[in-house]
Amino acid sequence: MTCIKCRRKVAKEEITLKTLLLLLLLLLLLLLLLSSLFQTVGLTYLFVDRYLEYEHYRYCVPSNFSSGFASLPLAYVWVDGVENTSWPTITTLSTGDKLDGKKAYAMILPYFTTNDMTPQEVQDVGRDQLAKLYPLVGTLLLLL
Secondary structure, three states, X not given: OEOOOOXXXXXXXXXXXXXXXXXXXXXXXXXXXXXXXXXXXXXXXXXXXXXHHHHHHHHOOOOOOOOOOOOOXXXXXXXXXXXXXXXXXXXXXXXXXXXXXXXHHHHHHHHHOOOOOOHHHHHHHHHHHXXXXXXXXXXXXXXX
């Protein structure tokens, strides 16, 4: 074989050795990239997953008891799906105003949407969309 750069004759073993070294270098770079990716994304994911599973979820209210802002504030903190009646929640703001979940939701809704809809209008649109799209999903699943 002839070397493309210097036009000298090159043995197959020399090309094989160069190819092997290049492949090893590429493998090393790939391992470094994967290690770096795991250290940034992977560890972050593991920390978030651990927090959600072992800390955050412990204080979530069961959805069959309370869902959304409208039922807030709750009277007591919930731990592991059980209302802890020895741990009351704070139901007033530092200004002395009573917390009102319905009012708070109506106030923050415009921040998260691009329109001036009321909470009831948003719920109605959501229900209408579900009524239209849910049957389509069932049809698509049957085709798969």
